[in-house]
Structure formats: structure tokens, C-alpha cells
Amino acid sequence: MRALRISLITAVVLGGLFVAADRVAVNYAESKVADKVRSSQGLSRTPDVSINGFPFLTQVAGKQLDDVDVSLKGVSATADGRPVNITEVKAELADVKIDSNFSSAVAGTADGSGRVTYEDLSRAAPQGATVAYAGPERAQRGQVKVTGPLMDLLKGSDKRPATGGLGDLLNQEVTVYSSVELVDGKTVRLTAETLPGGIPVPGLDGLLRDVLDYDLTLDGLPTPLKLDRVTATDKGLKFSGTGKNVSLVG
Structure with a gap:
């Protein structure tokens, strides 16, 4: 019984260490991808990147991420030379193929959107x-x-x-x-x-x-974001689009 209890405690501890290591790794990867997106797309700000799915380390081992969300604030646009702010640009990426150091990332499918308020x-x-x-x-x-x-x-x-x-x-x-x-x-x-x-x-x-x-x-949008629709909502104009085999970095 004691041996079983020790085995259970060991499994719990190892599981906790694995989860902790997995979260540290994903946080590092999110930061690295965000920096690469900013440099490769020539953005003025660093986007927020969220790599979803668990465990992350097994996704890296398979060189494919299930689901990645990218959001960018402070994107500019112009209308006859007049500046206008785009509230937030978002991209939901699925089946993202990566290499070992995240120097390239290609999403199998991508859904993007942005919004401009009436103000x-x-x-x-x-x-x-x-x-x-x-x-x-x-x-x-x-x-x-x-x-x-x-x-x-x-x-x-x-x-x-x-x-x-x-x-x-x-x-x-x-x-x-x-x-x-x-x-x-x-x-x-x-x-x-x-x-x-x-x-x-x-x-x-x-x-x-x-x-x-x-x-x-709309200037300053990340190049992978190919918009094909605009709709009027009660909060402003919403822009959206989809794409396949979208290159995020590299």
C-alpha cells in the first residue's frame, strides 16, 4: 500500500512538473512567435499571440500547432489622407505547421477580422x-x-x-x-x-x-490577413476574411 501511495505521489509530482514545463515552454514560444510576426510583417507594434491546445510540447514535437490566435491593436488606416484607428485585428489560425525554431509558420486555414468604430x-x-x-x-x-x-x-x-x-x-x-x-x-x-x-x-x-x-x-494590416467582407454592425464596421496556407512568419 505504501509503495502504491509513493507511486501515486511521484506521478502527481511528475505530472505537475510536466504541466509547469509545458506552460513555460508555451509562454516562451508565444513571445518568440510574436516577435517574429512583428519583424516579418513590418508591424509597428508587437501582436498578442496565444498558442492553444494541451500539451504544447507534443505539438512542437509533431511540428504542428492545433490552434493559434493572433491579435493586434493600434492598426492605422487612412481615408483621403485622414487617419483612422482600427480597434483590433484578430486572426484565428488552425493546423499551423512550424519548424524547430519557429522561423516559419504556415496555417492550413485562417479566419481574420477587424473593426472600426463609428466614432x-x-x-x-x-x-x-x-x-x-x-x-x-x-x-x-x-x-x-x-x-x-x-x-x-x-x-x-x-x-x-x-x-x-x-x-x-x-x-x-x-x-x-x-x-x-x-x-x-x-x-x-x-x-x-x-x-x-x-x-x-x-x-x-x-x-x-x-x-x-x-x-x-486600410493600411498597416498584417499581410496574411486577406479581407473579403465588410458588414455594418451596431458598434461599427466589421471586416473579415478567410484564407488557406497562410504564411504567418518566414
């Missing part, structure tokens, strides 16, 4: 425009709401209209609904679907459209 979208919008949630029905159709004083919006036009005598018309608040689409994997295009009626000045609606139709280019 940040408004900062990058044309002068005087505020971008907001358009409600569930319009959001389902991929639309956002854009509002702003007509006078302020027209100041952003390259072709300034003659404003003499327009008075109250220029002071009115304009509301339009714009569709969003992903054009080339990194450019979001906003196109006004509706323009306010009752503008009696010829050409004024065209000038307004020139201002409200604009592109948002």
Missing part, C-alpha cells in the same frame, strides 16, 4: 460629416447613416458652389444613407444611396455626392 469613422469622414449606425434593417443591407450641416459638407468639395442667397438652405442638417463595400481587399468604399430632396440649386446634389462618396483604405 473613428467620423474622425476620418469628410469635413462636417458624422457616420453612425443606420438601424438593423439598413445595416443588414450594408448601409450606414451620414449626417452633417450642408454648409460644412460643401466646404469639403473641390468645386465650391456659389452660396450667396442660399441662407437657410445651407444651414439645414443633411442625412444620407451610404452603402459600404470592400473593393480590393483593403479599401472600403462608401457610396451615398440617397441624397436629400428639395435642393433647388442645380448641381448642388452632385457636389454633395462628390464629398460623401469616398474610400477608406
